[in-house]
Amino acid sequence: MAAILELRGVDTFYGPVQVHFGVSLTVREGEITCLLGGNASGKSTAMKVILGLVRPRGGQVLLGGEDATRWPTPRRIRWGLGSVPEARRLFPHMTVRENLLMGAYARTDREQVRADYEMVLELFPRVRERLSQVAGTLSGGEQQMVAMARALMGRPRLLCMDEPTMGLSPLWVDRVLELIRQVNARGTTVFMVEQNARAALQIAHRGYVLQNGVVRLEGTAAELAGNPLVEQAYLGGRSA
Template sequence: MLLEIKDLTLLYGRIQALHGISLVVNEGEVVALIGANGAGKTTTMRAISGLRPVAQGSIVFDGTDVTRMRADLRVTRGIGQAPEGRGVFPGMTVLENLEMGAYTRRDKAEIAKDMAMVLDLFPRLAERRKQAGGTLSGGEQQMLAVGRALMARPRLLLLDEPSMGLAPKLIQQIFEIITRINEQGTTILLVEQNAQQALSRAHRGYVLETGRIVKEGTGQELLHDPAVKEAYLGVA
């Protein structure tokens, strides 16, 4: 397995956001983490990437316990994230934003190859490579956030709500790109409110409710689970 979370507990002050959750992501998988607003999905992602300290439990990545490791060191080990809200640098150009994704790397020739790969994956970014990130549309900024994360050459890519605020046509395009990224060899942990799209493309999934894992299974099992259909797919 590439990522193993065991009995993870996380606090926001006196509020317990995660209640001893456990999950596994195997190499080569797309794993979806679905749930309502406030369920703890983004909190889980921030714990994995090192942006939130954990109270109890462990995070093991590729056999190494990274629970207390600094966030930047987790990036160098192979954990990349496209955060909720995209977080592009608005005053920097598209190319400068992408270059920031490779700030931990020194292999210039390989960085150039990855830049070409990202611009091939996102032709819209290639067209706007000299444009300021803050002037891009929401969909373009999402592409930029994913591309920037890919520039770190992650083994595990954390995608937090990649379809948020996008038009249906762009949502379909983003998920097609996610599938393509996975087929090229990147393991993906996906947090997404669009449960239909997420579970349709995931090998496995987990359902998070009020900081607890309440269901797990293959993407297809969860997609056809009556309780999941009623709660997250709008099917009574």
């Protein structure tokens, strides 16, 4: 399968502090790829680099084979990046319906927007039940569903998810993982940053383990799930 996203030898800094040291990874079209790591491993910064919120000092970011390293975030969104940020980041005083429609704000194909709106409500029946509810009053798991549905309203070629299971109960973790699997099965490529390795490897096709800003391990989900070094890589860290 063709690569839809590549990081090639990325070096990232916050001022004088280096966060990434030659980070390289590939996300293949049609797959779920996870980037694993403990606190301060550099994985959240990797998501910011992909979204264009942080620009690396060295290396390249490629989207669909194009060098997107210097693209601003809006251009990356227009290309087809969708984002489900850490902590959901819904518009808390707006209704669920309004949050969903915000996901399609840059689109002009109104007929297809209506079709996609029905598609996400079919995929997320719990969201349909909450359309008139103010988003800030939802549970954490419900907010995660709305954040995913909002991102899908943008028709992303690549859905980027930052810590999608963070702060959720075990029951909601299982539900969210199953929804990610369903989104992928419908044709959306998924890249997820996760601290919960066991959860991520249940649904991912491939994964990378980041420690202290360096990719220490990579392989199929089955290979990583059976590798004792994965747990070891979660010990310690100095990068953000």
